[in-house]
Structures are given as C-alpha cells and as structure tokens.
Amino acid sequence: MPELPEVEALAADLRERAVGKVIDRAFVAEFSVLKTYAPPLSALHGATVCGTFRRGKFLDLAAAPAGGNGSPLHLVTHLARAGWLRWREDLPEQPPRPGKGPLAFRLRFADGSGFDLTEAGTRKRLAVYLVTDLAAIPGVAALGPEPLDPQFTADVLAGILAGRRTQIKSVLRDQKLIAGIGNAYSDEVLHAAKMSPFRLASSLSPAEVAALHDIIVGTLREAVGRADGLAASDLKKEKKSGLRVHGRAGEACPVCGDAIREVSFADSALQYCPTCQTGGKPLADRRMSRLLK
Numbered sequence: 001m002p003e004l005p006e007v008e009a010l011a012a013d014l015r016e017r018a019v020g021k022v023i024d025r026a027f028v029a030e031f032s033v034l035k036t037y038a039p040p041l042s043a044l045h046g047a048t049v050c051g052t053f054r055r056g057k058f059l060d061l062a063a064a065p066a067g068g069n070g071s072p073l074h075l076v077t078h079l080a081r082a083g084w085l086r087w088r089e090d091l092p093e094q095p096p097r098p099g100k101g102p103l104a105f106r107l108r109f110a111d112g113s114g115f116d117l118t119e120a121g122t123r124k125r126l127a128v129y130l131v132t133d134l135a136a137i138p139g140v141a142a143l144g145p146e147p148l149d150p151q152f153t154a155d156v157l158a159g160i161l162a163g164r165r166t167q168i169k170s171v172l173r174d175q176k177l178i179a180g181i182g183n184a185y186s187d188e189v190l191h192a193a194k195m196s197p198f199r200l201a202s203s204l205s206p207a208e209v210a211a212l213h214d215i216i217v218g219t220l221r222e223a224v225g226r227a228d229g230l231a232a233s234d235l236k237k238e239k240k241s242g243l244r245v246h247g248r249a250g251e252a253c254p255v256c257g258d259a260i261r262e263v264s265f266a267d268s269a270l271q272y273c274p275t276c277q278t279g280g281k282p283l284a285d286r287r288m289s290r291l292l293k
C-alpha cells in the first residue's frame with residue numbers, strides 16, 4: 001500500500017505532468033470506486049487542473065471548473081492496498097469497458113494524455129471522491145496531524161501517546177492519530193527505534209517519546225527524499241528496496257544480522273528483528289492476533 005512518501009511522490013509527479021491541462025472526461029470503469037455523487041463527474045469536463053496535493057494517504061487533484069465559475073473541484077483518491085496510478089501519454093477517446101481487468105477509473109485530458117487508477121483483484125477497495133470541500137470526505141476529516149508538518153513536535157506525539165493503553169504499532173498506523181503512516185513505515189520506525197511493536201503507547205518515557213519522534217520524522221523524510229523525482233512507475237520498486245525490515249522476513253537484519261521475523265494476522269503481517277527490538281525473544285503470533293487489532 002502506498003504510504004505518505006509514495007503518495008507525496010505521486011502528487012509531485014502528477015503536478016509536473018497535469019497542472020494546466022484541461023480535463024476531457026472522467027470514466028468510472030468499476031462502479032463501486034466512486035464514493036460521491038454530488039457534484040457529478042461531468043463537472044470535471046472542461047475544468048483546468050490547478051494543483052495536486054497529499055493529505056495522509058489521500059491524493060488530491062484540484063481543478064478549476066470550466067468558465068472559471070464556482071469553487072475548485074477536488075478529485076481525491078485513496079489507493080488502498082493494491083491500487084496504483086498509471087500515467088498514459090495517449091488514451092483512447094472511447095470509454096473503457098466496465099468491469100474488465102484492473103482498471104477502476106480513468107481521467108483523460110483534452111490533449112489525449114491522462115491517467116488510469118488500477119487495482120488488481122476482483123474486490124476493489126480503491127476509493128475516488130469528487131468534492132468541493134475536502135472535509136466532506138470522512139476519512140480526510142478524521143485524519144490526525146501530518147508527521148512532517150513542523151507543528152508535529154515531540155510534545156504533540158507525547159500528547160497522542162499519553163494514557164493510551166494500545167500497542168505502539170497500532171497507534172503509529174492509526175490514521176486518526178497520525179496521518180500517512182501504514183504497516184510498512186510503522187515497521188521501519190519501530191525497528192529504527194529498537195522498540196517492540198507490543199509496547200504499550202502509554203509506557204514510553206519522555207526520552208523514548210523524543211527519540212521516537214526524531215525517528216518518525218527522519219524515516220519519513222528519508223523515504224520522501226528517495227522517492228522524490230521518481231515517476232509513478234518506479235515508485236513501488238524504490239519503496240521496496242528502501243525498507244530494512246518490512247517485507248523481509250527470513251532475511252538478515254541490516255543492523256545486527258539476526259533473522260527478521262514475522263507475525264501474521266488475518267489480512268496483514270508485521271516484521272521485526274528480535275535482537276534489536278524484543279530482547280532476542282520472538283513474539284507469539286497468537287498473542288499478537290488477540291491484542292493487536
């Protein structure tokens with residue numbers, strides 16, 4: 001799943017390619033992905049793209065309506081677990097056939113270029129919204145602070161963790177508490193912090209909170225730096241190669257050489273290094289699946 005650094009890079013890439021272009025048409029290839037009905041997608045026809053932004057893991061394409069009247073439109077996308085954006089220099093004018101293959105949504109510009117939102121698998125979790133006010137999207141309205149915002153200080157993190165008897169892994173990836181961190185970067189942050197994913201958020205000392213804050217900001221900044229300037233097509237490969245523990249069960253920890261371990265859940269898995277993070281003790285799967293929801 002694309003997280004803060006990848007969505008940030010997607011927004012930057014799309015900004016270079018799309019700002020100033022006039023929208024020809026938006027096509028929905030998979031009905032369930034469109035989560036809003038007012039304004040209608042036809043409001044995008046003839047609109048000019050004026051900016052692209054990221055909020056949490058949401059990608060926002062802003063467009064000024066045709067004729068210059070009315071509020072800017074926001075075409076907002078959440079790529080979910082398996083969704084992706086593919087830029088195309090030459091898109092056909094005919095609407096795509098619905099319900100076939102990975103295509104979920106298409107935006108075509110008047111010059112024939114555009115992008116496809118795709119998602120593998122039959123069940124589409126990718127979500128597209130067209131709104132005039134971002135706060136109308138519940139997932140955006142509920143987002144916690146942006147970790148790369150200068151206002152996200154160690155004190156702000158301390159306030160988020162204080163009294164929270166929840167495992168730190170769950171807190172880090174809870175979008176309502178901190179925006180943009182998911183399963184991959186929470187694994188990376190906890191490994192760099194030499195902290196067990198089991199630790200209760202409320203149990204961290206002020207020094208541990210300060211160190212964790214530095215690591216969150218440093219890990220995300222580094223990943224944003226690596227992804228910066230990459231085209232959408234190269235981002236997935238870059239994300240994978242930059243991760244030290246996430247998705248690397250069985251490989252050697254780059255810090256201590258111990259084998260990276262995994263804890264599986266119904267629909268995801270976390271990876272960690274026992275020597276670096278849990279005093280050499282492997283975490284029990286059963287306990288994790290009961291506690292970490």
Ligand SMILES: [Zn+2]
Nearest residue numbers: 253256273276
């Ligand atoms: Zn290690």
